[in-house]
Amino acid sequence: MKYRKLGRTGIEASDLSYGLWGMSGWSGSDDAGSLRSLQASVDLGCNFFDTAWAYGNGKSDGLLGETLARNKNKRLFSASKIPPMNDRWPAKPEYAYQDVFPHDHVMKYAKNIREKLRVDSIDVLQFHVWDDSWTDQPEFRETVEELKSSKLIRWFGLSLNRWEPANGIAAIRTGLVDAVQVIYNIFDQAPEDELLPVCRELNIGVIARVPLDEGSLGGKMTLETRFPADDWRASYFGPENLKPTIERVEALKKIVPPGMTLPEMSLRFILSNPDVSTAIIGMRNLNHVKENFAASDAGPLDKALLTELKKHRWDRVPESWAD
16 A cells, blocks of 8 residues: 655545445445455555545444544544535535535534544544635634634545536635545546646645546446436436446446456556545445555556546536436
8 A cells, every 4th residue: 555645734645545435325335344344444554534424424434433443553544524504415606605514513513523433633524515606705714713723623625516626726725725525537537627736736635536437437337237216326327327438438448458457447547646645435345445455556557558548538517417
């Protein structure tokens, strides 16, 4: 496992980190298996874990808290997220800041998350949605400063809306934001245009999420793939998105080098970018942990392959089925 600085936080984070969404919001997971996978990741050198209150109303925070408690002899870093009070994903400029992240709501969930994680201070606490139209709200600054001064949190971050990577740059420039979480993968390369250069300039940690495009870059889906109705992927890979996604995945399979898998190539594409501090990958069994972490050891892709992968960029705009 390799490690990188998470911007100005000083955290030396494993370049592949553990995402816990699949432990509560997707089908096919069980708590015992989740805890085994979490422990295996710790044993293999993972030290950065990303969760959110919205992942099962604190369930994933609780699973991570149990893992942290079992490994008190190791410095493991927790990142979680405050849900929007209006329960709307993604954020939109027509939503009033006071209806999304009012002070009392933020403080309530910060304390709830801290309790679930069983820590004195949350390492990185993020707002789960964001719109830059809120940047100049005095309550935003006052709330973040209180979170830090009260030592409820160590560092503050934003989880940026899907397919809107530049919608957060204004907030970053306030000096309040220490890290951003953004979708970045072979298909979603738009963060390279504006966001990543700003993060490089201001030494902001970059947490890349959705490295396998919600699973499609795992390479096992087909046009016949269907998910249970209560699984979020049933909407994301609905009629509007499944066919074009599979077509693009099949095109990518043709350029995977011998001896490499599509998931490995996908993860190493992200890790080839030095602007990325860590990439979140969801893992729900021991095989996933071992296979994914091997990509960290393998290092960056060669330049010729990276050049070829740039051609597979897929610029998209927010859609209701992708919320």
